[in-house]
Amino acid sequence: VIRLTVLGSCGTYPAPGRACSGYLLEAGPDDGSGPSAKVWVDAGGGSLANLLALADPSELDAIWISHLHVDHVNDLPLAYYALRYGDYDRAPPILPVYGPTGWADRLGGFVTMGTSSALEDAFEARELSDGARLTIGPLELTAVATVHSVETYALRASAGGHTIAYSADSGPCDALVRLAGGADLFLCESAWASWSDDMPPHHMTPALAGRVAAQAGAAQLVLTHLRPHQDRRAALEQAGDGYGGKLGVAVEGDVYQLGGTP
Numbered sequence: 001v002i003r004l005t006v007l008g009s010c011g012t013y014p015a016p017g018r019a020c021s022g023y024l025l026e027a028g029p030d031d032g033s034g035p036s037a038k039v040w041v042d043a044g045g046g047s048l049a050n051l052l053a054l055a056d057p058s059e060l061d062a063i064w065i066s067h068l069h070v071d072h073v074n075d076l077p078l079a080y081y082a083l084r085y086g087d088y089d090r091a092p093p094i095l096p097v098y099g100p101t102g103w104a105d106r107l108g109g110f111v112t113m114g115t116s117s118a119l120e121d122a123f124e125a126r127e128l129s130d131g132a133r134l135t136i137g138p139l140e141l142t143a144v145a146t147v148h149s150v151e152t153y154a155l156r157a158s159a160g161g162h163t164i165a166y167s168a169d170s171g172p173c174d175a176l177v178r179l180a181g182g183a184d185l186f187l188c189e190s191a192w193a194s195w196s197d198d199m200p201p202h203h204m205t206p207a208l209a210g211r212v213a214a215q216a217g218a219a220q221l222v223l224t225h226l227r228p229h230q231d232r233r234a235a236l237e238q239a240g241d242g243y244g245g246k247l248g249v250a251v252e253g254d255v256y257q258l259g260g261t262p
């Protein structure tokens with residue numbers, strides 16, 4: 001079984017009571033026996049509070065940061081505080097954190113603010129590259145570099161014969177079609193309501209997400225990273241113009257499970 005819970009789905013900035021990009025990805029055997037895995041994917045503002053309702057950061061096997069824009073990373077410093085200063089009987093295991101090149105240097109100074117503590121007290125810094133594969137328990141993860149304004153990695157996650165693809169932030173590109181190829185669930189950002197040819201390829205629109213999902217043969221498309229003011233119903237209509245599969249818009253608390261008993 002593989003399961004994705006939406007911790008935050010707002011693009012760029014949050015809406016009242018809601019959170020920026022964050023997802024809890026979990027996998028385990030269908031019958032509940034054997035190894036399982038929990039990965040927090042993107043740490044946008046507010047997503048840690050929603051994660052804490054489901055799991056303690058000390059229970060995570062890894063954190064995946066797709067890129068260093070604030071709406072995807074700004075709860076990571078708080079996760080460091082939670083692990084360092086949380087009410088634990090003994091220090092939690094050092095947590096592997098995967099991110100783009102140089103992420104630990106960029107965030108380390110901010111997190112530790114010149115004190116004697118260091119990022120390594122809670123996190124093990126690991127860097128992603130295009131095509132990198134990692135195995136975490138039953139989860140097989142592949143990083144796919146997208147076209148965005150900074151180094152960014154989408155995530156293709158498989159377990160038990162099911163696949164979830166997450167676009168991270170991306171403009172329209174062939175990499176997204178590969179990422180979502182044959183996926184059971186394609187979680188695709190749609191930060192821009194509409195497209196014009198003079199725009200840089202930094203984000204998707206609902207219409208573009210629908211086209212990519214159709215091209216990739218994804219069984220289900222879930223739009224995410226809509227800006228708070230974006231019209232969700234219009235987004236669904238636009239995505240549906242080019243895509244005939246199951247379609248939705250991600251909202252905090254939504255759970256998408258493949259395999260097992262929901």
Ligand SMILES: [Zn+2]
Nearest residue numbers: 067069148169
């Ligand atoms: Zn971004």
